[in-house]
Amino acid sequence: MYTQYIQMDTSIVISQSDGRPMYLQIMEQIKQKVAVGEWPPGEEIPSIRALAVALRVSVITVKRAYLELEREGVIITQHGKGSLVAPDPGLAPRLYDRELEDHLEHAARIGNLLGLTPDDLADRLRDTSARLTAETLAKEPV
Amino acid sequence: MTHLSVHFTGVSKRYPHFSLDDIDLALPTGSIMGFVGANGAGKSTTIRILMGLVHQDSGSVEVLGHAMPADQAAAKRDIGFVSEDMRLYEAATLAWHMKFIQSIFPRWDQRYADNLLRRFDLKPQQKIKGLSHGQRVKAALLLALARRPRLLVLDEPTTGLDPVARREVLAELMAVLIDEQRTIFFSSQNTLDVEQISDQIAFIDRGRIIDSANKEIFLDRWRRIRLMLPPDTTLPRLPGVVEVGGSSRLPVLTINQFDPAMVAACQDAGAAVQSVDAMTLEEIFVANVQSRRDHPVAVSETTESVTA
Incomplete structure (x- = not known):
């Protein structure tokens, strides 16, 4: 039992040089796992203590990440039974949508700083999208 | 209600050139406290009082429910203590030390000890005098861990360790905490280690606790x-x-x-x-x-x- 916890592969990476608090790093990476379907809805996830040991991060930090994830509806924690990904099939697309919203907000804020109109901003987004599509097409084998 | 494994209330100790002043500490069972302070701030004196090695002038100290220093014999059965000035016998091997500790502490866990030997890359037949600083720290930690004590008290466990040894030691400390009944109190000058693994943080400076709190609350403030x-x-x-x-x-x-x-x-x-x-x-x-x-x-x- 003992070794198993140590070797549990969580593929979550905590960086002490990342300026964000460790609990935010954990939250973000769990949300990514859920968004890409690596942790599907209803799936049991590591207990707070098991994840803390695997990441070599204090229990209280993981506990905080789990509490906030629960508040955001990403996971459910049952007392004495551990935690699972919220059994909600719409969760993954919603997480992506929220991420998109954050990026759009950021872009709009910088656009304002540069004095761009909403139409300028929309044009820029269309151009970027077109460029990405063209690049993907160019990479595909003929 | 959370049970406290270490509880200091108003603890003072006066020396001619240094005094510990009104120390309060509360460490809940199942968590890790990182005790941070500069050289000479009072970390080691506090730890000696915790272990009953130095008697406080006033205030009360309870460790695992035992009053210290009066009840120290009972408390120490369940405390694993590792400090830099703890001497192992230079001429003896690590295996000899393991047998010796095993003969005193009936809860010694030989499978765990063997696991730790492998993970710490230590050879039991090696004599202590041939060990590097990092190997000595890991050997002392192994001897304390394999007793499966309810409370680990570690004075500067990662000081002077290379990055790989440090990582091994932190991993083993966290592994202890998978059991909610075990508790760790460690002092350190390395704030990165403390920030990474501590649930509770206490800062000491010039013989006074200047701040003590749950780490998440602390960093948020x-x-x-x-x-x-x-x-x-x-x-x-x-x-x-x-x-x-x-x-x-x-x-x-x-x-x-x-x-x-x-x-x-x-x-x-x-x-x-x-x-x-x-x-x-x-x-x-x-x-x-x-x-x-x-x-x-x-x-x-x-x-x-x-x-x-």
């Missing part, structure tokens, strides 16, 4: 705010500002009672908020110690204005 002020603007008096640095137009506030409303208050005063940054434990420790050393009065004043 401190922020550095960078502002840009228009000419002839003065900032409102904000509670919990321990330092105002930077220049007059580009001030940098260090705050120990952060509240998002403070950012709005700065903006209302006409300041542009450039950034609100979280601080590392190291930055917090240095700011904390310096502000208290530089302006002992100013700090207590700001604290009062908050409660008022």
